[in-house]
Amino acid sequence: MSLVSNHQAFLAILLRxxxxxxxHRGELLNPLLxxxxxxxxxxxxxxxxxxxxxxxxxxxxxxxxxxxxxxxMDMMFRSDFEDGSLEQILLSPHSVTMLIMAKILAHxxxxxAPLTIFALLLSILLYLPVEALLPLFMSLxxxxxxxSLVGSVGGALTVGxxxxxxxxxxxxxxxxxxxLIFSVAAVxxxxxxxxxxxxxxxxxxxxxxxxxxxxxxxxASLRIRMG
Amino acid sequence: xxxxxxxxxxxKNAYTLACTLTPWFGWITAALFxxxxxxxxxxxxxxxxxxxxxxxxxxxxxxxxxxxxxxxxMASAGAMGLVWKVKVxxxxxxxxxxxxxxxxxLALATGSLWGKPMWxxxxxxxxxxxxxxxLLFLYLGYMALQSAIDDRRMAARAGAVLALVGVVNIPIIxxxxxxxxxxxQGPTVxxxxxxxxxxxxxxxxxIMTLAFMSYFATILMVRVRGEIxxxxxxxxxxxxxxxxxxx
Numbered sequence: 168m169s170l171v172s173n174h175q176a177f178l179a180i181l182l183r184x185x186x187x188x189x190x191h192r193g194e195l196l197n198p199l200l201x202x203x204x205x206x207x208x209x210x211x212x213x214x215x216x217x218x219x220x221x222x223x224x225x226x227x228x229x230x231x232x233x234x235x236x237x238x239x240m241d242m243m244f245r246s247d248f249e250d251g252s253l254e255q256i257l258l259s260p261h262s263v264t265m266l267i268m269a270k271i272l273a274h275x276x277x278x279x280a281p282l283t284i285f286a287l288l289l290s291i292l293l294y295l296p297v298e299a300l301l302p303l304f305m306s307l308x309x310x311x312x313x314x315s316l317v318g319s320v321g322g323a324l325t326v327g328x329x330x331x332x333x334x335x336x337x338x339x340x341x342x343x344x345x346x347l348i349f350s351v352a353a354v355x356x357x358x359x360x361x362x363x364x365x366x367x368x369x370x371x372x373x374x375x376x377x378x379x380x381x382x383x384x385x386x387a388s389l390r391i392r393m394g
Numbered sequence: 395x396x397x398x399x400x401x402x403x404x405x406k407n408a409y410t411l412a413c414t415l416t417p418w419f420g421w422i423t424a425a426l427f428x429x430x431x432x433x434x435x436x437x438x439x440x441x442x443x444x445x446x447x448x449x450x451x452x453x454x455x456x457x458x459x460x461x462x463x464x465x466x467x468m469a470s471a472g473a474m475g476l477v478w479k480v481k482v483x484x485x486x487x488x489x490x491x492x493x494x495x496x497x498x499x500l501a502l503a504t505g506s507l508w509g510k511p512m513w514x515x516x517x518x519x520x521x522x523x524x525x526x527x528x529l530l531f532l533y534l535g536y537m538a539l540q541s542a543i544d545d546r547r548m549a550a551r552a553g554a555v556l557a558l559v560g561v562v563n564i565p566i567i568x569x570x571x572x573x574x575x576x577x578x579q580g581p582t583v584x585x586x587x588x589x590x591x592x593x594x595x596x597x598x599x600x601i602m603t604l605a606f607m608s609y610f611a612t613i614l615m616v617r618v619r620g621e622i623x624x625x626x627x628x629x630x631x632x633x634x635x636x637x638x639x640x641x
Contacts, residue, residue: 320555320556320559324539324552324555324556325539325542328542328543329542330542331542334538334539334542337531337534337535337538338535338538338539338556340531341528341531341532341535341567342559342560342563342567344528344567344570344571345563345566345567345570345571348570348571348573348574349570352574369570373566376562376566380562384555384558384559387555388552388555391548391551391552391555392548392552394548
């Protein structure tokens, strides 16, 4: 018999992860800093010409977001694995999938959401016109949760492995490619004054698919990895 | 069906079966390769546009088909291992990965060799090439995960989850890449456009595909035998087998 309901357990995990994350602010800033550094590389490589940068801005921001997001996935389960709380989550009487959802949501709020907002600031550095800002924001708002969901499967499979971080990146970045394609296409279309509806329908469908399947795959992977 | 699964799911029986079947499949493979190569390289007429260089399709197209087929075999075997805990299925899934990766690589390499005289370039960011390349990444990721986990059982099950996630993603990747490339540019050169392939060219192609399938089955059995022996090295039947071969 459990004393707390599934909803309460969900909330408890969510709040715990948020609290833990906010107490390690440095760790949260690292992916954002990495994002900023990767974006800075491009003007250095492409040259400071305004038109060139403007043209490549959607691609640059999205590639940097994919990289920053994939390096942040390692954080999702590692500390819980090290201090044993991951085992407790798996042993709890509540639905493991539900608790995993709480962890993914917390991870997105701590990494994906700041990344989305930060990207808007960086797009100004790359001279992205104002009319493309909203599509960029929306595509990141839909895309980064997909990253967190898909990344959680990779994070669960590689948790506790030596050199797990690099391996994790190799596993999940190929799976991120469709999101990158549709998002960059959406922002580019907006830049050229075309409709962005089709791309957003695709992104929405990918989000729904990831939301439906990824938590189960993650729960199964964690059970396998913890024996 | 479960009776068969029960019987040949046991490593010892599967090993014996594979030992018996390997030479048969080996000879069938050899015969099919001879027939396919003679048909494709000698009997089939040269293409009126591409000349002799079209003949690379007899390696290229079967490898491209096999690259997907092997992934499906790998994922199905993984699922069987995951659901029914069949040890042999784990061995099959593990043996599939390097072969699938090589078929994918072969498809990319032959495509590239054909592309140089035909398209004038080694590589184009065409939809099929790109999704084939991403498939190669999926195979390599699977193999990297397998080698990172020391525990055999756990590696097999983790790999199975990854392969199944890949199965969901392959069509998504394929269609998104196709959509991406049509957005960038129209198809400048498409391989099999309007004129469909002539029957004298098609028959060797089908024979070659069968040859590739049978080759895959043969090598799969050899590899699975190795996997089973490694996996069961502490059991009495493997020990007996070793003593017999030493004597």
